[in-house]
Amino acid sequence: MPSVSNSDELIFFVNGRKVIEKSPDPEVNLLFYLRKKIRLTGTKYGCGGGGCGACTVMVSRYDPKSKKIHHYPATACLVPICSLHGAAITTVEGVGSIRKRIHPVQERLAKCHGTQCGFCSPGMVMSIYTLLRNHPEPTPDQITEALGGNLCRCTGYRPIVESVKTFSPRSPCVVFRGVQMCTKLYDEDEFQPLDPSQEPIFPPELIRMAEDPDKRRLTFRGPRTTWFVPVTLEDLLELKASYPKAPLVMGNTSVGPSIKFKGEFHPVFISPLRFPELHLVKNTENGLTIGACCSLAQVKDILAESISELPEEKTQTYRALLKHLRSLAGQQIRNMATLGGHVISRHCYSDLNPILSVGKAALNLLSEEGARQIPLDGSFLAGSASADLKPEEILASVYIPHSRKWEFVSAFRQAQCHHNALPDVNAGMRVLFSEGTDTIEDLSIAFGGVGPATVSAHRSCQQLLGRHWNALLLDEACRHLLEEVSLPGSALGGKVEFKRTLMVSFLFKFYLEVLQGLRRKLKLSSESADSQRSPVIADRFLSALEDFQVTLPQGVQTYQRVDPRQPLQDPVGRPIMHLSGLKHATGEATFCDDIPRVDEELFMALVTSTRAHARIISIDSSEAFALPGVVDVITAEDIPGANGADDDKLLAVDEVLCVGQIICAVVAETDVQAKRATEKIKITYEDLEPVIFTIEDAIKHNSFLCPEKKLEQGNIEEAFENVDQIVEGEVHVGGQEHFYMETQRALVIPKTEDQELDVYVSTQDPAHVQKTVSSTLNIPSNKITCHVKRVGGGFGGKVGRPAVFGAIAAVGAVKTGHPIRLVLDREDDMLITGGRHPLFGKYKVGFMNSGRIKALDIECYINGGCTLDDSELVTEFLVLKLENAYKIRNLRLRGRACMTNLPSNTAFRGFGFPQGTLVTESCITAVAAKCGLPPEKVREKNMYKTIDKTIYKQAFSPEPLIRCWNECLDKSSFHARRTQAEEFNRKNYWKKRGIAIIPMKFSVGFAATSYHQAAALVHIYTDGSVLVAHGGNELGQGIHTKMLQVASHELKVPMSYMHICETSTATVPNTIATAASVGADVNGRAVQNACQILLKRLEPIVKKNPDGTWRDWIEAAFEQRISLSATGYFRGYKAFMDWEKQEGDPFPYYVYGAACSEVEIDCLTGAHKKIRTDIVMDACCSLNPAIDVGQIEGAFIQGMGLYTTEELHYSPEGVLYSRSPEEYKIPSVTDVPQQFNVSLLPNSETPLTIYSSKGLGESGMFLGSSVFFAIADAVAAARRERDLAEDFTAQSPATPERVRMACADRFTDMIPRDDPKTFKPWSIPIA
């Protein structure tokens, strides 16, 4: 029985307002509470697992001991509300608002163009705000650290970083050549200063509460669980004895995800308040003791302080820990997670446990029985019962001894990307030498990521005691390690050979590090024999030792200034801020799920197939119906109209074709009830044959979705007869997840009259949603209104799929008569919706030794998944675009879409071009390698030079392409840097630099005339204000901003008079999807047309009263009964393609560009650092250079992700494993090139488009391949040096695994290789 008095009142503050919750539910997290309970929807749901930062808030707590207030960022999705007693929460709404006062952080983020779709923006604001609360003038490292845990899929981070930099002491201005050019996309003079004294104060009541000595245990009882907050250490120990199985919830970064993603259930939680014993920091003569409840961020500071105070030899373990603490997770997680939670969780990937164990750390335990200490060693980490905590014990602190004089400790880690990524393998290594010698007295090595727990290589270490530290030892140590730490071919997480290689590569790095340190020590200590014997490391090999440092990206953006004669009020061509920028930054921008709960609203959750190809035998919903709150289960039988198409059903009937296919949906009173009920629906299946996942298997089974698409010119066979060389090669390009930050969601509200329905949906194509809902319900389209206010990122993923979700929700709404809300969790979104098509390409190329390509035959296969979706169109575009910038007279291009048992792949920015053209460029790289020429020479040689016709006989002038190429060569100082890279490579064996420049000819638009039409509706009200509606959707690409720029220019009234409310099928019907880069082009022309019609009507009035004001004219027009509303229409470009004749005019125009990237790779780990990227893009006369530069940068970074880190993993049963930001790595701020320059080509025009602008939504994506080819260039340099073939199968993404394995050396040679026939791999390649 509890010995202290109890309270069940939870008290905390949100944005200065006190919250008292009587009996709060321990299962409710802060994100849900903010969004649904107190209606603060600024904080967003992006992943629910702490990995994206969209839900970042600031937590402030008062420490009665230091009497200080501690502010830290936290991901609200992992914060149980019950853990907040005594805390003050600040959300984006508490920072500032348009209604009251915008905070400088919000203002600068918006004005520096750091928001596009705006879904990540509130989280970004909170991370920056918290940073500034702690450091008003942050350093570059602090900025990088602060933003590392926040993902943005749109901007490419550069403008976000720039907005934060404005708070740091000024850096000198960049002087740039060119009179008419401009490098500023914003005006700093407009910014309000940051005044820290204006920030809200910490609630005094919370200070009083914290200092109140008379505290009571808190007990919160929810419907299923109980949460205890003990207030004294004794109370905690008593509770732990009473509930030994209850987790001690500290940061909840391990417990929370286990509950959410692994379905763990705990009836009782214990979550202590701040006890001095558990926050202790004690420095003794022999070591440091750190309280178990110190956060990892605090541990980082504590270690940094010790390192600065103690002699270097004592701090080896601390330095190693600090190194990993810099890259472990994002700063939110580091601030929430505790040392105790980290150690006790014993994750196999733990970054700290391997170091703590080799560093001989010990755990100080407490229970009612008393205190004891156990070693944090291999047995503890392996979970051996005899070496573990007893159930009633808690961890009080961790003791980490100082290192000794002849001791060396190091840490190693390799992950998919530098920061905020779980490691593939990590290691802690320690060696102690007998005083003054190189004789090993003690050695410990532990690895993470190579087994179910941290693995200690104890036996190997024992065998090496007494040995000298030299090359012989290294070889033997590698052999022992590989024997002892054996990783089966089928190991969880895959990458087995890479992991084995990393183990020995890390050991080699350690060997060199120690060798260097030892030589220094031995030299200093004596002229002993050992000092003579210790091998010297040649300078070339020292590069193995340096780790890549992450630096804050910087860059210059150059664009053409508008004509100085252009009226100031005319916004066209100016870098106008995104219309919603400030609303994004304040959280006031409303996304679909921010719409307040509607009366009687119900929630829907989807049940999906767990089999790849099976017959559905039965669906049993009885258990689901028995759960509280469950209202209905919607199956195919409930659909009144059409259930999708015959070969693409909304809800599965009889048969499923992939894992993740939607079978039915549960409707319940809350989202939690609906999701719980989905787990209770029992579906029985009978597996069917064949089951096809890979392109290889699809080809074998002749399983295709549509006929082959083919283009051919010249006489390819004859040309192959007359060339110097022929090369054949293969290219594999992995798929890509859209990873829009706002997952798919819809809200369907049935109206009381005439079967009308309002559908609020996050889509790029509301007309398609409307049509699908109409056919599904058998209700005419005129009764269904689809509304899109804004979309939190689409990238093609919200063209087709939202209609499915809208229609299923609509069936639920009609059947139940209630409004239905459907919001996909991140993992469901990733599972259900397909993405970019993985591609397998084969090429055969014939060329002269000069590098001139005479004949090229490319055949591509894409993995379309189980239904057609957009696969035929993607195949067509792929084939049409494959030639890229090259004129090859004898050319054959073929493409086919494979049908497999995977979720259907769909539209994705670039639509086949980014995958296909990688084949073309890889082929060029291979030709260059065979000719012994630099790839850029071969590119240049084969590029279009004069006005010409493409393979499909469309005429074009490549002049802007050549200009982009030359400017890019020039601006990047390409040739000088190529020479420098070569010089670097000569001097460094283990690090190699690579540089590549890639040209681009990207065709925009759809290959069909009917897709190039648009309409707009412009109303002028009698107060002079203008309401614009058009058919485009705001996805973050700034289309609404551009449309108002057009309207303002045409009507000659300031943008402040204008407004766009939403995109709705009721105002502009029959719209085309906002896609293919032409949204602003075609809708701009429609808006222009409407405005010109209105202006024409106003002309006589203006003529009569030329000195009148806009309002005078409008009033007069009204008086004279002149209509102030007009529809504008654009009939669009002609576009057609005749596949029979293989000719056409499929695209209205081309966007040209070139990008040069330079990287450095670590041949031992496969990691790379992006040194610099220069992009030159032909935007012609940009409508809005800030938006266009933003599109280029964002697309480039997304492309860079496609080609370097974004890797999908499927099980051999076709289940997608990579379903969260931890498992699927999109670029974060630490992945942006250190120097990132973008220039828009000046003096370029196109007569076809509105104001001679170009659509830039997609093209930048492919330029990300310059990073891929720079990596390939660096790998080629390594392979040349190692006498390996320079042209190797190109595989995208160029992950650390692929880079490491391509840089073959004695370590890759020594690892055991498994016969693929002898084991079942963890994952299968589907490209």
Ligand SMILES: Cc1cc2nc3c(=O)[nH]c(=O)nc-3n(C[C@H](O)[C@H](O)[C@H](O)COP(=O)(O)OP(=O)(O)OC[C@H]3O[C@@H](n4cnc5c(N)ncnc54)[C@H](O)[C@@H]3O)c2cc1C
């Ligand atoms: C998005 C994300 C990214 C991550 N990235 C990395 C990474 O790159 N590298 C890495 O190593 N880790 C990473 N982690 C894991 C993270 O380090 C651990 O989740 C964290 O350290 C656990 O600490 P916590 O305080 O949140 O533990 P909690 O979740 O609160 O508790 C975890 C466990 O520890 C027990 N426990 C806690 N304190 C005590 C105590 N004092 N005595 C006894 N038992 C106790 C609890 O009972 C529970 O079983 C990541 C986690 C997330 C969510």
Ligand code: FES
């Ligand atoms: S939603 Fe919380 S971190 Fe992604």
Ligand code: FES
């Ligand atoms: S603006 Fe960052 S995710 Fe869209």
